[in-house]
Amino acid sequence: MTCKILVLPGDGIGPDITAEAIKILKACQKQGLDIEIEEALVGGAAYDAEGDPLPRETLLKAQAADAILLGAVGGPQWDKLEDIAKRPERGLLGLRKELGLFGNLRPAFLYPQLAEASSLKAEVVSGLDIMIVRELTGGIYFGQPRGIEERDGQRVGFNTYVYSEAEIERIGRVAFEMARKRNRKLCSVDKANVLEVTMLWREVMERLAPEYPDVELSHMYVDNAAMQLVRAPKQFDVIVTGNMFGDILSDAAAMLTGSIGMLPSASLNEKGQGMFEPCHGSAPDIAGQNIANPLATILSVAMMLRYSLDEPELAGRIERAVSQVLDSDLRTADIAYADTRKVSTSEMGDAVLEAF
Amino acid sequence: MTCKILVLPGDGIGPDITAEAIKILKACQKQGLDIEIEEALVGGAAYDAEGDPLPRETLLKAQAADAILLGAVGGPQWDKLEDIAKRPERGLLGLRKELGLFGNLRPAFLYPQLAEASSLKAEVVSGLDIMIVRELTGGIYFGQPRGIEERDGQRVGFNTYVYSEAEIERIGRVAFEMARKRNRKLCSVDKANVLEVTMLWREVMERLAPEYPDVELSHMYVDNAAMQLVRAPKQFDVIVTGNMFGDILSDAAAMLTGSIGMLPSASLNEKGQGMFEPCHGSAPDIAGQNIANPLATILSVAMMLRYSLDEPELAGRIERAVSQVLDSDLRTADIAYADTRKVSTSEMGDAVLEAF
Numbered sequence: 001m002t003c004k005i006l007v008l009p010g011d012g013i014g015p016d017i018t019a020e021a022i023k024i025l026k027a028c029q030k031q032g033l034d035i036e037i038e039e040a041l042v043g044g045a046a047y048d049a050e051g052d053p054l055p056r057e058t059l060l061k062a063q064a065a066d067a068i069l070l071g072a073v074g075g076p077q078w079d080k081l082e083d084i085a086k087r088p089e090r091g092l093l094g095l096r097k098e099l100g101l102f103g104n105l106r107p108a109f110l111y112p113q114l115a116e117a118s119s120l121k122a123e124v125v126s127g128l129d130i131m132i133v134r135e136l137t138g139g140i141y142f143g144q145p146r147g148i149e150e151r152d153g154q155r156v157g158f159n160t161y162v163y164s165e166a167e168i169e170r171i172g173r174v175a176f177e178m179a180r181k182r183n184r185k186l187c188s189v190d191k192a193n194v195l196e197v198t199m200l201w202r203e204v205m206e207r208l209a210p211e212y213p214d215v216e217l218s219h220m221y222v223d224n225a226a227m228q229l230v231r232a233p234k235q236f237d238v239i240v241t242g243n244m245f246g247d248i249l250s251d252a253a254a255m256l257t258g259s260i261g262m263l264p265s266a267s268l269n270e271k272g273q274g275m276f277e278p279c280h281g282s283a284p285d286i287a288g289q290n291i292a293n294p295l296a297t298i299l300s301v302a303m304m305l306r307y308s309l310d311e312p313e314l315a316g317r318i319e320r321a322v323s324q325v326l327d328s329d330l331r332t333a334d335i336a337y338a339d340t341r342k343v344s345t346s347e348m349g350d351a352v353l354e355a356f
Numbered sequence: 357m358t359c360k361i362l363v364l365p366g367d368g369i370g371p372d373i374t375a376e377a378i379k380i381l382k383a384c385q386k387q388g389l390d391i392e393i394e395e396a397l398v399g400g401a402a403y404d405a406e407g408d409p410l411p412r413e414t415l416l417k418a419q420a421a422d423a424i425l426l427g428a429v430g431g432p433q434w435d436k437l438e439d440i441a442k443r444p445e446r447g448l449l450g451l452r453k454e455l456g457l458f459g460n461l462r463p464a465f466l467y468p469q470l471a472e473a474s475s476l477k478a479e480v481v482s483g484l485d486i487m488i489v490r491e492l493t494g495g496i497y498f499g500q501p502r503g504i505e506e507r508d509g510q511r512v513g514f515n516t517y518v519y520s521e522a523e524i525e526r527i528g529r530v531a532f533e534m535a536r537k538r539n540r541k542l543c544s545v546d547k548a549n550v551l552e553v554t555m556l557w558r559e560v561m562e563r564l565a566p567e568y569p570d571v572e573l574s575h576m577y578v579d580n581a582a583m584q585l586v587r588a589p590k591q592f593d594v595i596v597t598g599n600m601f602g603d604i605l606s607d608a609a610a611m612l613t614g615s616i617g618m619l620p621s622a623s624l625n626e627k628g629q630g631m632f633e634p635c636h637g638s639a640p641d642i643a644g645q646n647i648a649n650p651l652a653t654i655l656s657v658a659m660m661l662r663y664s665l666d667e668p669e670l671a672g673r674i675e676r677a678v679s680q681v682l683d684s685d686l687r688t689a690d691i692a693y694a695d696t697r698k699v700s701t702s703e704m705g706d707a708v709l710e711a712f
């Protein structure tokens with residue numbers, strides 16, 4: 001059966017980098033992967049064209065797709081939009097929610113070839129390989145009630161941080177399973193000394209633990225986790241946490257590698273449908289200049305093959321091709337230094353294609 | 357008028373480190389500082405003695421004090437307390453709330469003598485000097501409603517992230533004033549692309565800005581702030597943010613220095629009353645062994661002199677004494693390496709006293 005892949009280039013460098021990822025998808029197709037590729041608008045680009053960051057047509061296509069490849073959304077021209085429902089980010093949040101993409105996988109992996117790029121000392125980060133499992137469709141991002149209203153003569157802003165047992169259990173299982181496939185260490189991050197919602201989180205994680213006796217579960221407060229990521233990140237294997245803490249910690253963890261232009265991510269629902277996107281943003285300042293790093297997006301295709309299309313072999317080939325290109329010292333501007341060879345976005349894409 | 361100082365040693369290494377800080381306070385007294393020192397119980401120690409982490413007597417003494425010096429609270433023996441109102445942390449949160457200590461100042465300062473201790477590359481952190489201003493009595497730490505309850509047959513945990521304009525304005529002013537005394541750069545951290553409460557936060561910060569034309573205000577999303585702290589922390593001067601984000605970011609920032617045993621903090625209310633405490637925790641594993649680092653607590657006394665007792669000169673003298681002791685290569689175990697001289701908690705305290 002033909003797999004439907006929807007590409008959502010989005011804003012900023014989104015079109016530049018997804019173009020290179022599409023080359024790899026097409027190469028897979030030539031090798032016999034049965035896929036069909038479509039494109040649609042999302043984010044600021046969709047707002048400009050249709051007045052909505054997540055047009056109905058895009059949502060319908062997304063629902064019908066087996067997997068989605070997203071570039072990036074957002075840019076300064078939309079930051080001042082009064083109606084926040086129209087902001088580019090809402091396109092992304094809408095897709096996550098509508099498709100039920102609750103399981104967000106964010107690896108923080110240090111490529112040995114890029115060890116220099118890290119702001120941390122080599123011995124602290126060499127060999128770093130963390131997987132952050134972030135809950136993506138609940139928590140304070142979506143909790144009700146929310147808003148800004150007048151109370152006793154002044155305005156008050158409020159949001160609700162809420163999780164049900166079922167939501168916690170569901171993401172917990174994803175994390176335990178992930179730990180099983182890796183080094184069998186799972187650290188659940190919460191703020192159970194202050195927030196009731198995370199006390200329930202901790203309790204549910206504890207309750208799941210006996211079902212995964214081969215996985216060593218630990219708990220850490222979020223402030224300590226932020227410290228430990230800076231101090232000794234290699235102590236972690238898999239981290240599981242809620243939407244907001246996951247947003248913060250996964251970005252911190254990604255930055256430990258010094259090359260966020262390298263890091264892919266996956267967002268999965270219960271049916272195995274997934275959205276795949278680079279961890280970095282839309283970098284509007286360098287959009288359309290053919291200088292952005294397409295590797296995170298290309299590696300997102302590898303995640304797509306592994307997690308949604310059940311093609312781990314092809315996934316591995318893409319990952320090895322990327323590693324080989326790095327070995328040959330080709331670098332986009334963001335990861336270039338001293339003796340490496342600086343290449344453009346499309347040259348990088350072509351190099352991966354050749355090594356594939 | 358005699359200033360009343362209340363010392364709350366608390367748990368774990370709390371008694372070890374506050375004992376050294378008291379030596380310095382007494383030295384100031386000898387030099388003419390008109391103070392009166394009292395002690396009381398808080399945290400787990402108070403729970404064990406009186407069944408309450410914040411006994412009424414302690415609260416009354418705290419309210420009557422001009423300044424409070426706190427050691428640290430918490431320990432594994434109290435982590436399993438079913439009634440969370442009895443946990444050691446509640447003593448701390450109760451003091452903050454009851455005294456209205458909304459303005460939390462958390463410096464992240466790298467002592468040049470300890471540059472080696474950082475997990476970051478020297479060029480990334482040398483000269484690091486950030487002040488994080490964290491709102492401490494509002495936000496999700498104290499928002500109502502909160503709890504765990506049954507809904508549709510399953511348990512749900514919830515907390516409320518809430519700020520009023522007045523609360524935001526109050527902490528904003530503290531931050532702008534602080535920036536004025538430093539390098540006039542203020543970065544307000546929020547998640548205004550997702551959370552309404554932080555949209556209001558950003559709006560109020562913007563509204564205050566024209567009153568401080570000499571301060572350059574910028575805004576950053578919390579996920580990006582976590583990344584930027586890892587990537588290039590020296591871009592920051594003063595950071596202002598809410599209670600939860602402040603908890604996470606201030607710990608990450610502190611850890612950039614690699615020597616959290618050095619970092620003091622202040623928590624102030626509108627009357628200038630303050631509670632002063634080290635940023636590190638109660639380290640129960642080394643409690644009572646006379647090996648903990650007392651410098652963060654001694655530097656907390658310096659903050660007390662500067663912010664609550666209006667004795668900037670004495671504060672400066674303590675800070676210089678600490679720096680001098682570091683110059684002479686004395687180190688407690690946590691900051692010792694290679695060619696330095698390892699000393700105990702009390703030896704370190706005595707050395708500072710001598711240099712004072």
Ligand SMILES: CC(C)[C@H](C(=O)O)[C@@H](O)C(=O)O
Binds near residue numbers: 089092247549550
């Ligand atoms: C753009 C924004 C809404 C989003 C988030 O906060 O989830 C982004 O930071 C991310 O982590 O994917």
Ligand SMILES: CC(C)[C@H](C(=O)O)[C@@H](O)C(=O)O
Binds near residue numbers: 193194445448449603
């Ligand atoms: C102990 C805990 C309640 C406290 C907090 O979260 O505020 C601590 O982490 C801190 O930062 O002072």
